Amino acid sequence: MAGDRDWWFDEAAGPLIRPYAMTRGRTRPGAPNLNLVTQIRASRNRSDLSQLTPEHQEIVDLCHRPLSVAEIAAYLNVPLVVAKILISDLLELGDVVAGAPFQTSDIVDTKFLQAVLDGIRRI
Amino acid sequence: MSDTGVIPTAVKIVIAGGFGVGKTTMVNSVSEIPPLRTEEVLTEAGVGVDDMAGIEGKETTTVALDFGRITISPRVVLYLFGTPGQNRFWFMWDELAVGALGAVVLVDTRRLDSSFPSIDFFENRDIPFVVAVNRFEGGFPHTDEQVRQALDLDSNVPIVSCDVRDRESSKDVLIALVQYTMDQLAGV
Ligand SMILES: Nc1nc2c(ncn2[C@@H]2O[C@H](COP(=O)(O)OP(=O)(O)O)[C@@H](O)[C@H]2O)c(=O)[nH]1
Numbered sequence: 001m002a003g004d005r006d007w008w009f010d011e012a013a014g015p016l017i018r019p020y021a022m023t024r025g026r027t028r029p030g031a032p033n034l035n036l037v038t039q040i041r042a043s044r045n046r047s048d049l050s051q052l053t054p055e056h057q058e059i060v061d062l063c064h065r066p067l068s069v070a071e072i073a074a075y076l077n078v079p080l081v082v083a084k085i086l087i088s089d090l091l092e093l094g095d096v097v098a099g100a101p102f103q104t105s106d107i108v109d110t111k112f113l114q115a116v117l118d119g120i121r122r123i
Numbered sequence: 124m125s126d127t128g129v130i131p132t133a134v135k136i137v138i139a140g141g142f143g144v145g146k147t148t149m150v151n152s153v154s155e156i157p158p159l160r161t162e163e164v165l166t167e168a169g170v171g172v173d174d175m176a177g178i179e180g181k182e183t184t185t186v187a188l189d190f191g192r193i194t195i196s197p198r199v200v201l202y203l204f205g206t207p208g209q210n211r212f213w214f215m216w217d218e219l220a221v222g223a224l225g226a227v228v229l230v231d232t233r234r235l236d237s238s239f240p241s242i243d244f245f246e247n248r249d250i251p252f253v254v255a256v257n258r259f260e261g262g263f264p265h266t267d268e269q270v271r272q273a274l275d276l277d278s279n280v281p282i283v284s285c286d287v288r289d290r291e292s293s294k295d296v297l298i299a300l301v302q303y304t305m306d307q308l309a310g311v
């Protein structure tokens with residue numbers, strides 16, 4: 001995990017140089033539907049993880065339980081756009097799976113909202 | 124947690140309001156994890172960057188989002204996102220609004236006008252919101268009706284008073300919001 005964040009603001013080096021390297025030259029996520037809260041989970045059958053970069057491996061490790069794209073970006077300390085590219089790679093390899101895209105029907109469902117309400121009351 | 128194969132449905136609540144009104148404090152009070160921060164890269168024009176090709180030479184800016192999480196059940200997870208600064212970052216607001224079951228507009232009665240842009244935003248998009256008055260010391264004494272008038276709120280928009288540093292108080296705000304969202308659905 002990147003400990004210092006200075007690289008990000010290093011104007012001399014130019015922004016995004018390091019994340020660009022991290023994505024091995026990939027510039028845009030192959031999976032365009034990833035958003036902040038898309039849930040990502042490690043697959044049970046995975047490819048040879050030793051072929052992956054440390055960042056990819058870290059994502060697979062983190063996602064032994066489902067995590068959002070935003071959480072993954074925060075834990076890796078990379079901008080969202082970089083996290084999305086890395087996650088796209090893993091989706092293509094089948095090393096992680098993504099939850100269904102958001103549906104408006106979810107949040108206009110009374111039972112669903114009641115579950116949310118009960119959950120908030122429990123914390 | 125065992126690997127049940129379930130991928131939860133994720134929903135958001137957006138915590139909005141002017142600078143320094145207590146958004147991050149509220150996220151911190153109710154989140155089950157220490158609040159996280161993530162950064163989105165935007166162009167100078169304030170549009171999200173989803174392509175890094177040739178970006179090295181371009182003027183970009185980053186906008187930080189603070190967020191927390193409440194695991195409702197193995198099937199449902201709720202995220203709380205504080206909004207970034209107003210005005211320049213409407214692009215991020217749009218992204219935050221997708222999938223939001225509702226919003227909390229935090230208000231400091233000493234600076235009511237700083238909540239106008241948030242209120243306009245959610246009104247224009249028909250996103251249910253509650254107004255939560257954060258009780259800072261030295262805040263002006265007021266009634267809910269005075270706040271409603273000053274903010275020009277519809278009569279059905281709930282106004283709740285809170286101390287965002289307190290978990291129970293912050294929970295009450297979220298409960299008021301979800302309850303209101305359900306009432307709206309039921310056409311109450
Ligand atoms: N006295 C007092 N201070 C508060 C209250 N809520 C927030 N603060 C403080 O106000 C400052 C700004 O809060 P913050 O949550 O960072 O505001 P944000 O810009 O909306 O995220 C922080 O130093 C908080 O500790 C409150 O209810 N009372």
Ligand SMILES: [Mg+2]
Pocket residue numbers: 146147148189205
């Ligand atoms: Mg803040």
